[in-house]
Amino acid sequence: MGQIGRYIIERKLGAGGMGEVYKAHDTRLDRTVALKVLPPDLAIDPGWLTRFKQEARAVAALNHSNICALHDIGEAPIALPASRHPDSGDHSGPVTVTFLVIEYLDGASLSARLERGPLPIDQAVDVGLQIAQGLAAAHARRIVHRDVATLSNGAAMVRERLAEDPVLQERATTLEQRLQIPITQ
Numbered sequence: 511m512g513q514i515g516r517y518i519i520e521r522k523l524g525a526g527g528m529g530e531v532y533k534a535h536d537t538r539l540d541r542t543v544a545l546k547v548l549p550p551d552l553a554i555d556p557g558w559l560t561r562f563k564q565e566a567r568a569v570a571a572l573n574h575s576n577i578c579a580l581h582d583i584g585e586a587p588i589a590l591p592a593s594r595h596p597d598s599g600d601h602s603g604p605v606t607v608t609f610l611v612i613e614y615l616d617g618a619s620l621s622a623r624l625e626r627g628p629l630p631i632d633q634a635v636d637v638g639l640q641i642a643q644g645l646a647a648a649h650a651r652r653i654v655h656r657d658v659a660t661l662s663n664g665a666a667m668v669r670e671r672l673a674e675d676p677v678l679q680e681r682a683t684t685l686e687q688r689l690q691i692p693i694t695q
Contacts, residue, residue: 512588514534514545514547514586514588514607514609515584515586515609516536516537516538517534517535517536517537517543517545517609517611518534518535518537519532519533519534519545520532520533520534520535520542521533523544528546528548528552528558528561528562528565529546529547529548529549529552529562529609530546530547530549531544531545531546531547531612532544532545532547533614536611541614542614542616543581543611543612543613543614544578544611544612544613544614544615545609545610545611545612546609546610546612547607547608547609548562548607548608548609549607550588550605550606550607553605553606553607553608559608562608562610563583563608565610566580566583566610568651568653569610569612571651571653572647572648572651572653574643574644574647574648576640576641576643576644576647577644577647577648578612578613578615579612579613580610580611580612580613581611581612581613582610582611583608583609583610583611584608584609584611585606585607585608585609586606586607586609587604587605587606587607588604588605588606588607589604620637
């Protein structure tokens, strides 16, 4: 599919307001990563580039099991077809893209999982608790996140931790009592 710097692109995972996300192979460290690439047409705008770099600094300030780790930020030249080239003049040269290298979590999105039907209440509460815990960690650092990604394998950028974490276990027990539904079996 292509290459950006030392990263071999395997497939596109998705796209959002701040760029496209790809599954990639890090050839130096021999590992799978996610690359979030700021599109070249946005990277030429100093405002977008500043926002992208601010996002990188914010994510780098976080260290929590329910938040994907940021490994690096980089820039690399790539060749683009003339139809995607941000420069309205000469389309012959490469353009520089700015990208984030993020921890890759394997699994389907929560929305894809929900297409098969609702989650059992214990899984829904578990995922919700994990999302809330990750957001609380970000908020404690005064970071407001506008894009929560979730995976159906129990990861909402999240590890399966309910059984291991006494604080989460206590919260789930309290929720069980309020809802009168068993969660912590």
